[in-house]
Amino acid sequence: MMDIERERGITIKSQAVRVNYTSDDGDTYEFNLIDTPGHVDFTYEVSRSLAACEGAVLVVDATQGVEAQTVANAMMAMNANLEIIPLINKIDLPASDPERAKEQIEDGLAIPADDAVLCSAKTGEGVHDLLEAIVYNIPAPQGDIDAPLRALIFDSYFDAYRGVVALIRVVDGSVKKGDTIYMMAAGTEALVEEVGARKPAEIALPDLSAGDVGYLVTGLKDVAQVKVGDTLTLSSRRAIEPLPGYRDVKPMVFTGLYPIEGDQYEPLKEALEKLALNDPALVWEPETSHALGFGFRVGFLGLLHMEVVEERLEREFGLNLLATAPSVEYHVLKKNGEMISLHSPQEMPDPSEIEHIEEPYLRVKVLVPPDYVGPVMDLTNSRRGTFVNMNYLSSTTVEVIWEMPLSEMIMDYFDRLKSSTKGYASLDYEMAGYRVSKLVKLDILLAGKPVDALSFIVHADNAYNRGSILARKLKEIIPRQMFEVPIQAAVGGRVLARTTVKAKRKDVLAKCYGGDITRKRKLLEKQKEGKKRMKAIGSVEVPQEAFMAILKVDE
Amino acid sequence: MPHDPYKALYLHIPFCVKRCGYCDFATRAIDRDDPRIDEYVEQLVVDIRRFCKQGELSEIETVYIGGGTPSHIGLNRLSSLLYALSLSVDLTRDGLEFTMEANPESLTERMVLDIWAMGVNRLSLGVQSFDDEVLAILGRAHDAARAKEAIETARLRFDSVSIDLMCGVPGQSASSLEESVKTAVELGIPHVSMYPLTIEPHTAFDRAVLSGEMQEPDDDVEAEHMQIAAHILEEAGYSRYEVASYALPGYESKHNSSYWTGVPYLGIGQNATSMTQNSDRRMRVMNNEVIDDLDRRQMEAEDLMLGMRMSIGVSDERVAAAAEYLPEVYDVLNDLENEGFLVHDLSRWRPTTQGWLCGNDLYGRILDLAP
Numbered sequence: 001m002m003d004i005e006r007e008r009g010i011t012i013k014s015q016a017v018r019v020n021y022t023s024d025d026g027d028t029y030e031f032n033l034i035d036t037p038g039h040v041d042f043t044y045e046v047s048r049s050l051a052a053c054e055g056a057v058l059v060v061d062a063t064q065g066v067e068a069q070t071v072a073n074a075m076m077a078m079n080a081n082l083e084i085i086p087l088i089n090k091i092d093l094p095a096s097d098p099e100r101a102k103e104q105i106e107d108g109l110a111i112p113a114d115d116a117v118l119c120s121a122k123t124g125e126g127v128h129d130l131l132e133a134i135v136y137n138i139p140a141p142q143g144d145i146d147a148p149l150r151a152l153i154f155d156s157y158f159d160a161y162r163g164v165v166a167l168i169r170v171v172d173g174s175v176k177k178g179d180t181i182y183m184m185a186a187g188t189e190a191l192v193e194e195v196g197a198r199k200p201a202e203i204a205l206p207d208l209s210a211g212d213v214g215y216l217v218t219g220l221k222d223v224a225q226v227k228v229g230d231t232l233t234l235s236s237r238r239a240i241e242p243l244p245g246y247r248d249v250k251p252m253v254f255t256g257l258y259p260i261e262g263d264q265y266e267p268l269k270e271a272l273e274k275l276a277l278n279d280p281a282l283v284w285e286p287e288t289s290h291a292l293g294f295g296f297r298v299g300f301l302g303l304l305h306m307e308v309v310e311e312r313l314e315r316e317f318g319l320n321l322l323a324t325a326p327s328v329e330y331h332v333l334k335k336n337g338e339m340i341s342l343h344s345p346q347e348m349p350d351p352s353e354i355e356h357i358e359e360p361y362l363r364v365k366v367l368v369p370p371d372y373v374g375p376v377m378d379l380t381n382s383r384r385g386t387f388v389n390m391n392y393l394s395s396t397t398v399e400v401i402w403e404m405p406l407s408e409m410i411m412d413y414f415d416r417l418k419s420s421t422k423g424y425a426s427l428d429y430e431m432a433g434y435r436v437s438k439l440v441k442l443d444i445l446l447a448g449k450p451v452d453a454l455s456f457i458v459h460a461d462n463a464y465n466r467g468s469i470l471a472r473k474l475k476e477i478i479p480r481q482m483f484e485v486p487i488q489a490a491v492g493g494r495v496l497a498r499t500t501v502k503a504k505r506k507d508v509l510a511k512c513y514g515g516d517i518t519r520k521r522k523l524l525e526k527q528k529e530g531k532k533r534m535k536a537i538g539s540v541e542v543p544q545e546a547f548m549a550i551l552k553v554d555e
Numbered sequence: 556m557p558h559d560p561y562k563a564l565y566l567h568i569p570f571c572v573k574r575c576g577y578c579d580f581a582t583r584a585i586d587r588d589d590p591r592i593d594e595y596v597e598q599l600v601v602d603i604r605r606f607c608k609q610g611e612l613s614e615i616e617t618v619y620i621g622g623g624t625p626s627h628i629g630l631n632r633l634s635s636l637l638y639a640l641s642l643s644v645d646l647t648r649d650g651l652e653f654t655m656e657a658n659p660e661s662l663t664e665r666m667v668l669d670i671w672a673m674g675v676n677r678l679s680l681g682v683q684s685f686d687d688e689v690l691a692i693l694g695r696a697h698d699a700a701r702a703k704e705a706i707e708t709a710r711l712r713f714d715s716v717s718i719d720l721m722c723g724v725p726g727q728s729a730s731s732l733e734e735s736v737k738t739a740v741e742l743g744i745p746h747v748s749m750y751p752l753t754i755e756p757h758t759a760f761d762r763a764v765l766s767g768e769m770q771e772p773d774d775d776v777e778a779e780h781m782q783i784a785a786h787i788l789e790e791a792g793y794s795r796y797e798v799a800s801y802a803l804p805g806y807e808s809k810h811n812s813s814y815w816t817g818v819p820y821l822g823i824g825q826n827a828t829s830m831t832q833n834s835d836r837r838m839r840v841m842n843n844e845v846i847d848d849l850d851r852r853q854m855e856a857e858d859l860m861l862g863m864r865m866s867i868g869v870s871d872e873r874v875a876a877a878a879e880y881l882p883e884v885y886d887v888l889n890d891l892e893n894e895g896f897l898v899h900d901l902s903r904w905r906p907t908t909q910g911w912l913c914g915n916d917l918y919g920r921i922l923d924l925a926p
Contacts, residue, residue: 468765468766471765472761495767496766497767498765498767499764499765502773503774510750510753511748511750512815514822514839515822515826515827515828515841515846517814517828517830518839518846518847521922524915524922527915527919528919528923
């Protein structure tokens with residue numbers, strides 16, 4: 001488990017384990033279990049894990065009930081024709097409401113919940129029931145042990161001593177040490193150096209055959225040669241049809257990552273390469289910013305993925321990084337008929353060359369108690385969302401469906417959604433294609449000079465509003481310097497909003513009665529925080545927080 | 556939690572005849588006949604009686620009715636409020652200070668006579684300037700003549716009158732400010748609060764500054780204005796007892812000083828803040844929400860910080876007491892003295908003019924003793 005997973009209580013990487021269980025019927029069964037992440041950013045991890053399984057245990061938190069991600073993951077499991085066992089967990093907590101969870105599972109997911117297992121993973125209550133339910137409800141793997149080998153690679157990682165290790169589910173045939181395997185999509189071959197199972201420690205086995213889940217050591221040096229979703233077969237006896245794979249993972253959110261100290265560029269590059277060995281979803285290309293120097297434009301699956309990667313880069317590799325505000329991939333049709341993809345506002349062509357700009361839209365599903373539909377509507381409307389429809393899943397849960405631009409989603413939408421619904425709302429989304437939007441690039445000028453790393457793309461109707469808020473936020477965040485720093489928000493050279501960080505000579509002697517004291521404390525804390533991590537842009541010291549300020553556009 | 560008795564009581568009246576361009580206070584512009592004001596005042600009365608019954612008002616030494624504009628709600632409502640207060644707080648206590656804020660446009664002779672009769676003994680008038688142009692820029696509902704009339708009316712009963720003045724207003728010249736301050740001196744106003752204009756987020760002025768319609772107040776101009784005011788007032792015998800407060804001898808505001816000296820206060824009404832504490836813990840609460848929760852170390856640091864708003868600063872004994880919890884305090888104070896923000900003499904640590912002008916540095920460094 002990664003530190004981040006433990007601290008945040010989330011699963012990021014799938015884990016596979018094999019256990020033997022002696023059932024009440026006296027027989028011993030072999031379970032191959034795969035734990036999957038739940039967050040929408042890691043949907044691809046779920047989909048590929050499900051493809052390797054016969055059944056799924058759908059875990060619902062008895063205190064939270066069915067969440068939007070529960071629905072999404074249940075749908076994936078149904079589409080994969082898996083047997084589903086509903087499990088209601090955390091029943092030991094005083095706030096748990098298993099009956100409500102059951103009702104939601106039936107109404108919202110159309111899964112019979114009469115036999116849902118009630119369980120507390122903490123106390124162990126109900127765990128026996130779950131294991132019995134797996135024995136009785138989930139079919140044993142089908143598959144032809146005599147057919148040519150077909151095994152699905154559902155995860156792979158790089159091990160410095162052994163090369164690339166693949167986690168596989170064998171569907172047909174068998175594989176053993178010494179076999180030469182062939183990756184059907186990649187077209188590469190490798191010698192099998194070891195096979196085995198994780199229990200959870202890795203135990204080498206003579207072979208893996210139809211129905212088994214295990215690991216396979218290849219000795220290959222490049223993880224890209226062992227692609228997740230690919231089908232393994234034997235070189236000497238190739239299967240004809242590969243297993244259904246899954247689509248390539250596409251990054252949705254892009255951000256600039258820059259080392260705060262210039263000499264950390266190479267270490268950052270090496271760190272990204274190392275992380276990518278185990279994270280095929282991580283993509284990057286070099287980027288140069290006038291303001292920030294040399295860095296990388298990095299693509300992520302979503303904001304959580306971004307946060308996790310940034311945190312790992314800092315923690316595991318000791319880097320001190322500055323991240324720019326995330327942006328999405330825009331498509332720009334130029335007047336000359338050329339269509340270009342932008343991963344960064346800096347790549348925006350001159351407005352005179354642009355025919356139109358398209359931005360990615362999402363179909364967003366929010367599950368929320370009926371009382372909070374109003375606040376969700378207000379929030380989503382303010383984010384250029386278009387209402388699609390609304391269904392009552394149960395008396396306590398409404399499903400509201402929207403279409404909204406991805407760029408609005410990444411602006412703190414999830415946190416705002418949570419706070420405007422007292423934490424009750426849950427969210428799921430899927431891509432809904434590109435649409436033409438009236439977009440402009442908003443530039444921020446510090447001391448009269450545009451700072452490329454602070455510019456962002458915004459809907460023309462929101463430019464003034466967002467520009468004003470950002471100018472004001474920057475004024476709060478950028479500490480006073482020895483000279484005055486004018487801040488301007490401009491579109492195409494037209495200044496929409498301006499403000500000034502005054503020279504550090506005098507402070508405002510604001511009144512300070514009663515509640516003002518609290519405000520004063522907060523202000524001083526904020527200023528102190530801002531001084532911690534600074535980057536010199538020209539002659540202006542700018543704290544890291546400034547680059548993320550645009551994400552917090554609601555006040 | 557078990558807490559030390561409240562010594563100061565604040566009542567908030569969140570209504571005004573109009574909202575000024577710079578205002579971000581908890582107030583709204585509604586008609587004085589609006590029934591919502593009645594409801595609000597009724598609730599205040601209920602709360603006052605309730606706190607009284609709970610014994611929270613038995614040691615109150617100062618009362619302050621602020622706003623908003625308390626005079627905007629009219630004499631009838633003020634009367635019921637004052638009556639409830641007279642039943643709940645010992646208004647005859649020796650030395651009790653009872654301030655009410657009023658704006659020139661809504662202060663009447665009748666109001667002056669009656670509120671004085673019901674126990675108010677200090678009147679704070681929101682004058683801001685004696686220059687009509689500046690008043691118009693600020694968006695005030697009165698002009699200079701009306702302000703002077705109101706002062707005269709207040710004088711019918713009140714000896715202790717305070718006025719607020721503003722400086723650093725875009726369009727306000729140094730000579731305009733000088734005139735206003737001199738007028739205050741000539742009128743013999745015994746207490747003057749002097750504030751530079753601050754552009755707060757979400758105000759009309761904030762929008763005007765962002766869109767370029769209004770010049771942002773300049774720090775140097777504000778500092779210069781503060782120095783002009785300090786010079787005139789000190790020359791005329793006022794002491795600058797707090798960074799923004801001037802008083803003739805004996806006219807310092809006890810209520811305001813309690814905010815800077817760690818005295819527990821109870822705030823009643825919308826957005827009114829209460830400070831509740833005992834020897835281990837200090838909380839500030841607004842609208843039933845805890846907005847600050849400090850441990851003893853943080854309390855000590857905060858008291859030192861707030862003490863530095865006042866010209867008398869902090870005594871050696873006070874610092875020694877704080878040092879029990881904040882052993883680094885002497886290092887920090889010595890550094891601040893070396894940098895010209897503080898002086899240490901006559902057994903007290905006091906802020907210098909430089910310290911006051913760069914208050915955020917000074918206050919921030921002291922608060923950092925216990926983040």
